[in-house]
Amino acid sequence: MIREILFVHHSHTDIGYTHPQPVVMELHRRFIDEALDIADDTADFDDESRFRWTCEVTGVTMDWWNRASNGDRDRFLAAVRRGQFEVAGMQWHMTPLMDHSMALDVLKPIQFFRDLGIPVRSAMNTDVNGLPWGMVDALLDHGISGISMAINEHFGHALRPWPRAFRWQSPAGREIIAYNGFIYGVTSDRGMRVPVDFDEALVRVPQWAKSWEERGYPHPFLMMQITNIRYHDNGAPQRALPEFIRRFNATDPAVRLRFVTISEFFDRLRDEPLDTLPLMRGDWTDWWNFGAGSTAQETRQALQGQRDLAAAEGLRAFVPGATLKREDELFEAARRALGLYAEHTWGADRSINQPFSPETRTQQLLKLALAPEGASIARMLRRDGLERLAGEIGGEEPRLLVYNPHPFAVRQSVKLPLLPPVGGVSEVRDGFGIEAIVPHGPSSHRVQRQDVIFSDLPDRHAIWTEPFELPALGYLSVSAASVRAAASPTADSMVLSNGRLRAEIDPAGGLTSLTLDGIDYVGKAEGVTFGVPVLERPEGGTREAIFDRVDVEAAEWNKSWHTDWSAVREAGKVSEDAEAITGQGRAEIRQSFTFSTGDRVTVVWRLVADQAALECEAIVDKAPLASPHGIYLPLPVRLAGAWHCDYETAGANVRLDDEQLPFASRHYITTQRYIRIADGNADLTVATPDAPLWQVGGFTFGRWREPDGSVVRPAPILNAWLTNNYWSTNFQADQGGRFSFRFTLLPGSGRPLGAAVQAALAYTQPLAAHVYAERGPLAAERGQLLDIDAGPLMLTRLEPADGGVALTFLNPDDQATEARIRAGRMAPAAAKRTSLSGAVIEDVAVANGELRFTVGPRAWTRVVVTS
Structure with a gap:
């Protein structure tokens, strides 16, 4: 009792x-x-x-x-x-x-x-x-x-x-x-x-x-x-x-x-x-975070800022002890701003019922400013880290530095500005509005624009290079003038092809096929077409149709859910003929869709060089509507048998349904960098740097069941939830403007989870590029911080520590994995395994500059290496 x-x-x-x-x-x-x-x-x-x-x-x-x-x-x-x-x-x-x-x-x-x-x-x-x-x-x-x-x-x-x-x-x-x-x-x-x-x-x-x-x-x-x-x-x-x-x-x-x-x-x-x-x-799995879709542009910035901050911290490990005194303060400022954006409060208590009140506007501005504040500092620190590494590598004439932040090899084209001195270009194209990347002058002037140029690069002023192949934590420096665009794929009669991947676009909207090695990955499902955006509204036009007013005298507020709520859904209508663009290393087809609300979504399908990856960009021109609605990009997948889905959360890969607590959110999920749907023979893994919200199996929001919150998933559909304003307090009611969501679709056959995840991570956080000059004699064109063979392990953090570097690894697999580290720029002399907080657990033996250690099934561990 x-x-x-x-x-x-x-x-x-x-x-x-x-x-x-x-x-x-x-x-x-x-x-x-x-x-x-x-x-x-x-x-x-x-x-x-x-x-x-x-x-x-x-x-x-x-x-x-x-x-x-x-x-x-x-x-x-x-x-x-x-x-x-x-x-x-x-x-x-x-x-x-x-x-x-x-x-x-x-x-x-x-x-x-x-x-x-x-x-x-x-x-x-x-x-x-x-x-x-x-x-x-x-x-x-x-x-x-x-x-x-x-x-x-x-x-x-x-x-x-x-x-x-x-x-x-x-x-x-x-x-x-x-x-x-x-x-x-x-x-x-x-x-x-x-x-x-x-x-x-x-x-x-x-x-x-x-x-x-x-x-x-x-x-x-x-x-x-x-x-x-x-x-x-x-x-x-x-x-x-x-x-x-x-x-x-x-x-x-x-x-x-x-x-x-x-x-x-x-x-x-x-x-x-x-x-x-x-x-x-x-x-x-959290039920509340669907509100992040009410500030989609800032959420996108915040996620990019977290990735840039991680890359900047990793680059500090390449050149220890060379940081400015105030750099730690800048890292802390970025962490604080990005952390407060990810904090659970979005705005005023009256943000929905009084969306235009001064109080709503005040809190909205203060919240939203955190994302660009933290992200802009983070990308500057990343740029500074690349410039510092360039100083170690050397090179007098303008050069291009390419860096791989991952613990596995990456082969990939790089998107670069078509500006002097890249690719031997001698003049700035009319209308670009900025100077060449590497003018003469002090070093601060040489690098200060690159974080802006590389982060806000219009396609019409870009090239996609011939692929670079870099080892784990590797870098490459080449003459900037020698860089060339890759051979462009073809875009002919609504078909994109690069000899490996083939995508057929329907003039009426969406993809009809996505083929790799003879296997088609585009599926069919009732009410949706692969890549055709959908607008959703509750019938009756109120948020109470989904979740009613709570009885504050009752203990169980979940009784206010209407799990059978009626939705009105509208597939986007193709508004004009598709546009095909070929050249500078890529081929793409653009389709524009409109809705009765005035919202417009342009979907861009793009192939780059010979990569077995279909890029997709959904560009949303959003009307500032305060009435409840959401916009989706459905991706029904062709799978033969029983299928499952994996997503990423902090410190874990999660198998949807199978690895969720009773009444954890199954009706939608928040992922970090990828989502994967697979049966025993094939999978479609999606790198999703900008869109964290997904519904799996259909339109499932609010449609959970007793006794454990389970969801009916009638078809293998990855449903990207681009925007919504369904929350009835706190979040923004009337976001408007233009914002884009990037995806990379990575079909595969018979590959294990770890390989699929690595393929996605390489696109969520692609190879980093930096142009530099006047850095003295060239020391070496190629190098690695450390020579790593880590199998499927994910490197979740790389940072300076204890006079060396700390590497934090996460094992997404159900089997233990042995990792091996050898000398690169740094030659291991001693190593220790620590807790995630840095407390020493055990010494790790180093012999002839090599260490080996095992990361247990699904474990998250940290190793500190000193030279």
Whole structure:
């Protein structure tokens, strides 16, 4: 029987929503000040009613610390020692937009607090409806043994059973205690009337406890995350709560109330019988992140910024110790901006019902600015890293540097600006509006435009080069004037061909075939055509047709879903004859589609050189419509038998359905860089750098079923969800303008998962190019940082560390993989395996400049190599 209600008191941190973002940061400084006052005032209360405060995220807590007086810092540490204050381990409440590196970055502040003597042992990801599977290993490696998710079921769903603690098993088989809990705040003040109405609470508290006992809740205590009775988000601590609890317990109730910190709660759970903590394995796929489709352009920028930042950090490993003093600050600025974009709050609480209000606009601008801020700094740092490497390689005449950031060999054409000195071009073409890449002058001037030129390169001013072939972490320097465009594929009679891949385009819209080695990968499905965009709207034109208004008095807000909602779908109409363009190393066919809303989508199919890859670009000209709608690009695939789908989340490859927790989101998913659909004989893997949202098997949003959230998938369809504004709060209602989504379609026959993933990663993060000159004698045209043979392993991070380099590998396969590293520019002399946080686990033997180590099935590990 439930004998205690445990209250974990905190302020829920929304970076925005209730106030503009800078104001939120100041409010949380004040909340910590207030919580310290209440903690001091109640230090002599009995243990049950003594005020306790959990700082929900490290981001605002560190912000407070950096501004606090020494006296207040001492008070904070004293409250920690008394057990009245605790710091939880996540930097912000994160969405699955965070990549592998960001999943570790959001845990870095933990060490700052531990160095102060604050034992950070638990974490909270409040409000959000999921957490990437790899976070289990990341949390454990950072010394976090419990993760609490206070699920907000508005347009979402908690796992089942609920509420319930369980042992969440990582992809590699390790376990963390997770709590799948109630939404913070409202369940306490509405469900139990704590601390709203004392007399009513005396009645409601035992009723609340009994209701969950009857549903099978197994523990003698029930934890509630409680915020503020009037402002559940960004709310102040409740000064009245300690006295309310003391007075309540003085009545000697059957169910008592108690303050606890989040770690005290997890300590209680660890003392419970093991059979009350079921073992559950799979991805906690998020339900909420479909809102990222309401700001598609900025989401695209943020994802590119994460990849550029990872590349920039890896390039620092090539030339250790040569960075400017302020470079670390720039890396941190990029990480902060990109991290805050991936944080779960998008905008104002009135963003949908008052889309044109000044408050909506203010918060929208502040949020959206984070993506270009972080991305622009990241691409500059990447450019600087390439220039620094160029300085090591040398070369006086203008040269082209090509770099492979992957732990596997890549053969690929590179898209370059057709500007002097590339390809021997002597003049800038009319209308380009910029100077040659390598003018005479100081080095800062030589390189300062390349991040702009390469990132915003119109096709009409580009060439696609003859393919370069580079080994793992390899580079090549060639004369810029010697670079030539590849032999162009053909675009004839609505057919693209390069001798390996053949794509036939239907004049009425879409692809009719995509053939590689005699196998056609274009399938047919009812209501969709491969590559013909679709506009979707709820019948009746309201968001409530999908998810109704919640009954805040009820516990299960998921009852507001209309899983049988009626949709009106409109296939795009071809608006003009297709345009074929051939030359400069590529061939493409463009089709334009229009919708009754005024929205327009141009789909570009492109072959480059002899690559067995079909590029697809969906260019959306979006009308700023606030009524609910979504735009898709369906890709039905021809597969013969039972099929499955894989996608990427931070720290893991996930098999859809088979590797998801009960009631994790199956009706749509967020992927990082690729999505793959396959049967036993063939697969279509899609590199998707710009479009993270996908529905698999059809139009499945909101169409889940009891008892586990499963979805009917009538056909093997990868349905790219380009844009939507279905959310009823927080996200943007009326995005408009032009934005594009790039895809690379990579058909394959009989290849293993690891090979398909590597093929996609090479296009999501293609070979990097940089033009330079006047760097002294040429030292070597070719080289590698390290000679790596890592099989299917993914290199999720490369960074300078301990006077050498650290390589973080993720094994997507179910079999252990042995990796081998030999000398390149760097000659290994010593190596060690560490945790993801950098704690040394074991030495790795190095013999004759070579080291070998094994990465277990689905494991995520880090190796530090020094010379």
